[in-house]
Amino acid sequence: PEVKAGRCTNAAHPNSKAKPPSPALTAPALWFGPVQNGKAEMYSASVSTYPDSSSSRIYLQNLKRKTDTSRPGRYSLADLAKSDIENRQPTFTGRQTIIRLDKGVHQIKLQGNEVANFNGNDGKNDTFGIVSEGSFMPDADEWKKVLLPWTVRGLDNDNQFKTFNQEEKDGKPKYSQKYRSRDNSKRERDLGDIVNSPIVAVGGYLATAANDGMVHIFKKNGGSDERSYNLKLSYIPGTMPRQYFDNDTSALKDSTLAKELRTFAEKGYVGDRYGVDGGFVLRKVERNGKDHVFMFGAMGFGGRGAYALDLTKADGNDLKNASLFDVKNGDNSAELGYTVGTPQIGKTHNGKYAAFLASGYATKKIDDQTNKTALYVYDLESNNGTPIATINVPDGKGGLSSPTLVDKDLDGTVDIAYAGDRGGNMYRFDLSNNDPTKWSVRTIFKGTPDKPITSAPAVSKLKDKRVVIFGTGSDLSEDDVDKKDIQSIYGIFDNDTGTDVAEEGQGKGLLEQHLTQEDKTLFLTDYKRSDGSGDKGWVVKLKDGQRVTVKPTVVLRTAFVTIHKYTGTDKCGAETAILGINTADGGKLTKKSARPIVPEANKDVAQYSGHKQTAKGKSIPIGCMEKNGGTVCPNGYVYDKPVNVRYLDEKKTDGFSTTADGDAGGSGIDPAGKRSGKNNRCFSQKGVRTLLMNDLDSLDITGPTCGMKRISWREVFY
Template identity: 25%
Template sequence: MKTCHPIQSFSLVTVLLLPALHAQAVDPITLPSAPLYLAGGVAPNLVVTLDDSGSMAWGYVPDTMGKNARVTSGCGHNIFYDNDGSETKRYFLSGDHNAQYYNPSTTYLPPLKSDGTPYTTSYGSAYINGFDTTSTTVNLASAYQPSFGFQPKSNQCYARHPALDSGSGKQFSSDTVDVPAYYYRYETGGTGCTGASISKTNEACYVYTAVGAAEQQNFANWYSFYRTRNLATVSAATRAFNNLPGTMRLAWQALNSSCDDFSGTGCAGWDGTKIGNSIRALSAPGHKENFYKWLEKLPANGGTPLRAALGRVGEYYRTSTAVVNSPYAEDPQVTVGTQHSCRANYTIMMTDGIWNGNNASGVSGNVDNTAKSLPDGTSYAPSAPFKDDNSNSLADVAFYYWANDLRTDLTNNVPRSPRVLDKLVEDGKTIPTADYFDPKNDPASWQHMVTYAVGLGLTTTLPELSPALTWAGDTYTGSYADLASGTLSPLWPVTGTDKPGNVADLWHAAINGRGLFFSAEDPKSLSDAMQEMVNNIISRSSSAASIATNSKKLDTSTAIYQASFDSGNWTGELEAFAVKSDGTLGDSLWKASTKIPAEASRNIKTFNGAVGVDFAWGSISADQKTLVSEDELNYLRGDQSKEQNKGGTFRTRTTLLGDIVNSDPLFVSEENFGYDKLSGDEGTLYVDYVAGKSSKTPVIYVGANDGMLHAFKASDGIELFAYVPGLIYANLPSLTKPNYSHKYYVDGAPTMGDVYYGGSAWRTVLVTPLGAGGRGVFALDVSTPDAVFSESNVLWEFDGKNAAAGSTLNDMGYPVGSAAIGRFNDGKYYAVFGNGYGSANCKSGLFMVQIDAPSNVKFFDTGVGACTTSADQNGMSTPSLVDYDGDRIIDAIYAGDLQGRLWKWDVTSATNSVWDFAVGGKPMFTTAAGQPITAPVEVGKVPSGASGKAMVYFGTGRYLLSGDEASKTKQAFYGLLDNGTAIPTTGSPLVKQSIVYESANARVVSNNALNWKSDRGWYLDLVPPSNTLQGERVLSVPLLRFGRVIFNTSIPSADPCVLGGTGWLMELDAATGGNLTYSALDMNNDGLFNEGDYVVIGKDNKGNDIKSPVAGKASGSMSLNQPTVITAGAKEYKFNSDIKKGISVTTEKSGTSNPRSSWRQLQ
């Protein structure tokens, strides 16, 4: 009996899970631009409500600033005055006091059109309405008059120039004359503005300032797009909603205009034209354009019936099934069709005033101060900060539509926020009361409405209320702590028609509706508030994650590193968590997205086609400069000055770290590959090399779809360096586009290995395939993490072309998964990887690239695959390297392909020219009906009683192309004995095991015996006892522990309300594939492994229960990775990261023997 010895011990290997576009029959597989498990997701609904009341026409905030204004001659000129009733005050024309007026410290960004391009205006010819290019223009250099107000369809109302500066010999010859544009600044210390006389309402504290040449465009932008509340609101909306994903379903309304039913009759603008406002995906033909047309025509005339408007949205979200424009319909344009119960409902309300008008229809009383049972059975006992002493308030309306099930006929499966709440429920746990009633969280799974609110010019009113409140820039700061504690009296200010307390009612409504509230005092803060609300809605979207650990044994320093992404804005995160002594996760230690240095301080390298260089304009090649501009390159480095929210044209980013989808994090520290067993200096020097690792900084490496591989310091998450592959330059500009549609860039999993480089010195090398990001692989020298990563650390990039090996660009597909690194019998170290999927010739093959001499390439073409039909297309998955005799030298390579063939290569010779396929150029085994092998295989020791080289373990199944999620084709898991000959597909050389029992949480499999004199292994069909095919498959590498083979299965869901799907964690006897005879899984969570974990699978002939250990434990959410294992004495903790960004922990029985005997070890 021989043993397969481990060498490599760091890489958490997963198969890349990617859909593909429907390929034409003769075209190679094309991998798509987003994960397959997101393709069927249910986009949320959003209804936007904007204030169209008459006060929106005003050119000042807050309302109290204009309380004594009077019209002197129609709307030609108004006088703004204070107390003495005779003159316009200087402070009315200063952004330091009237936040609506021009402030030179603010950059007034041009609004955006529906296509993302900016509106324009000019200082010499500024539109009085920048959204109506037929409107009057003003030469601000000579004909400026301040605006008191402006209704889009009426004449402009002017404010007179300040009397103190008007008249003979003064700044203005009269108070109504046309003059060059100007403003006032609040400056203390001058005549009349010292000591006790310093005041924001002291005219002497304001200094006249003419608009300078450098700020003329900024002033023109303010004048045409921001000088009134109406214009500023429209401008802010055009920018905020330009970043919404195209899948977001949008409808809109105003408070007063005729557009309140969302039924398709339209929403009238100030010109009377109705524009359709029915809910549609933003990407639906003409829908975004219609929204922007409506914004451009937003009226400013009427009252402020906020309660009725919010109620209309809530009632719309009650809409039943068989109607056009149903908010839950898959296609809202049809009356009969699929209704998606998991669709989330949001609303954003913007207002400048105190509500009045009618209450919401059907909502009455003090709703938030009335005890009730919520739809999930949780009892609501009125408590702060939700309850108050008011009836029929806006907060009551928001609470009503949050706390009631708006569609009692639909399943309650709306995703909770944050998603960790879903994970608690799926695990059978109860959401803690403190978390449930924390307004920052949304634990509602029933159909409900989440309310966001923003008020313009209301901040100064809050301290004047009873109780006095303070807004500090965030929903949960300022007076929030006092509101939440319930210590204020009254609990909230008194509300009622036109009462000042209605200002605080906006804040209260957002808390009751589990959204956010913002009080904006000027155009910039209004724009920021709208953007923040949009970002918050986007962030409550789909995510997925993978994990790594820094230790295989649990101690006080053990940590888990989780890489994840949010598909709403395609941002990524790498987060570190402590692991407690009981195996549960502790606190978050750091988040890498907050640790990326400023653009000028980042160390980013790239490959210019020949050597490594700085990722800087002055260093990249002339050819690369034709693919990416200097501004685009600086953007990718982290320069955010040209993003849309800063006035530029590039996509706005909330974080510099891009989404991490399939590139699993790799922890690199003190790995020892046992090369001290090698002879001569090679082995001797390795002892010292490994010893030196103890003083090196541990690093986490991960690829992201921001175009970079990142290296983060494991202790604190600070980015040490990043690398931009030269092979992906053609796609880099897409990352800057405001209408960015997701693409992959560095999406393969990094692998590291120690290499005796050039036959003279040891180095640590990182090899990373691009995955779906490109047809190529790159290698970096990461030997010295404490030194600055330099150009010389960039080793090579490989695109498949090598004349000596006989390979061309046509042989390289998208190399998904990871590479493997090993020392071979010719004395060289190679990076080994499959050719991936989607090669131009549609075949499968294996590449070997000598790490320290990358021109030395070997390519093994299986000759299997063609572009004739889609069924003929092929590609090779991630290989496994095996050392049979423990000398740390690779003897064989195994890998599977898309057509279900298991290949083996014999590399035992010291002459690499004779390395070849091990079974006469034939596959070692072909699965039943060509079941695809897309995950790496695991290789283990030969069972007792058997004779051969190794046991090879793998599962089958595909999750690559559009439609794969719906496939119900039978898949299996195999354990095959490699005795040097091919395994026939006929004659039953494999023993069949079956799933003989299945409950909601547990499985039991058969235990049929094997005869190693005739049998060549075993297989388990992934078919439940009901024989109903569920589409179950294996998409990740199995794991060998203590004589058990452990693997995750995946069952993709065709229901878009089930994100990804479900699966099972399976543990079988590795020798037979049968059920274990002892308890390995702690099913009842008592910390013990005994009969308490068994399940009853039937009755014997005496009526007694037949109990059995379990072979599988159900997973509430589909996991795409190999489990991560940490040992703690007699227990093991297996950590699974699922596509909902959750981390589940399974307690299992450990063992006393060497846990593994295989090449690939756990990361």
């Protein structure tokens, strides 16, 4: 990778052949605090990234409910002023850093102003890519006197590096490069730029990963303020293999993350390199009477591999124990590309927690044979990451994208994984056997490479089947950003017994619904199945330049799909559509659906109970409008900005990792002896439900609330 396909900068790029990166965004983290006045306190953590200094800041917010008696039936978050958003940040005074190198994991500690106590052969310039060039021989201690103290912010400020930049030996510079000075007053030293990694809160921990080459773990300090987080640990997976673009030879050369640290530190660095830039999962579990918070994360374009941590071990006497293992291309015959996307964690049928990693993408060219398409599974409870299974996809194309794990019967054990590839195909991995050697894979949808699948699918459980919902498109490279191929959103039916493969096209079993836009409001048709059309699923075609590169969010039986489009001649502008789709047929929403309440710019939509009436004087349901003589509920809305969302349901405070639909591989808590509820038809109580955006704007969701009914005797004894 040459540039970050994730954000735009104004600085000149050192690679003259590179195009400017495109916009990026991070959905906020969410967590709940104590109950006050019968309602749980709500909190978020948002990220602001500053490309000019390759730095980021995390802001911590207390989310409040809006109280407006003039808008009955409407549940929303109160607006946040800039001061509300930015008045609290984590503290960094407890910064401690560990790094994995060839000889093991080391803690980077300073004695005086130098790193001390590195054991073995890891403590030398070569480890960090500091080498002699021609007759120039850099100071042998540059790695421990300058580079690592800069990397871990070991000094109070960066003024010392200005001095290092002036030092000479025999009339030549003493060190291999001049070092960048970060402004303390602007908090440029706290974090590197966070671009494609998320920020996630689970079990009192807050985690993210940045392009300073580190995974950053914050821990709640306790006390009355639930936003009181302090940096507990930073981890550098230093042995991760990667390549870099050599400006002198215009070639890609092999490297490691440890050797790339000096590039991040170089004076004049403009943020064109990746550090740790992939997705990750946090999972709090209880094993043998002890709590663990496992973290399994991918490198993104920062490397060809993944890392596993146990955050609870950062509280022990030896920080190094927090690093469980790393997985790299070539380890145990693993053929990993750049691990773009998000891995998963799940408990398998042999009772062990396992880490699930897609093979990723080895090359930009989709049909290149070096792109391995496979799902790798590792034992998360062993400190060495023992491989449990490798499930190869025989005819896969372009490398496997992020998987989604499914617990069919909500018993705490994963049974299925779904994942797509850049050839446009969607696969079903059967994990139901106690013997991992008998796990298998088959194709459930056959697509084409001009519609690559680069994100994880969502799942929606209906009465007699699951719907696997995903979109197509890519923004992995600047070439992808420029493409205008027509992409689609699919819902593929899986009833666990059928073996048919769905395809797009007339008579291939997919019901097509049509998407229309009126001003900024989106509508879908309500075509019904006929003559076998729709017996395998549904499809919605998008418009020129639109693409889906993030996993949809399922609320009740509506899939909310985020659709991005890059705009402007430089593709640095962005437009985002949030589209709610009926998971049963891919079409319109009704008053019985979870549905968006589109912004008041659409003056016809009922924003609260009694707000709008039909021509006959009948009240229109919230989120719906009168159109063509009937009541219609809009499917979505288009925003003139880049948007990523996190779903907030103020009544779902348990933090369970598994949803009512059985989506079971993501971040959350696995409490002993407790399981997620199975209801996905109605909301249990009234309350705030919203898609919270990266800029803390929100799109509210409404839907049916379950009625009170007397339970049957079967339910009593179930």
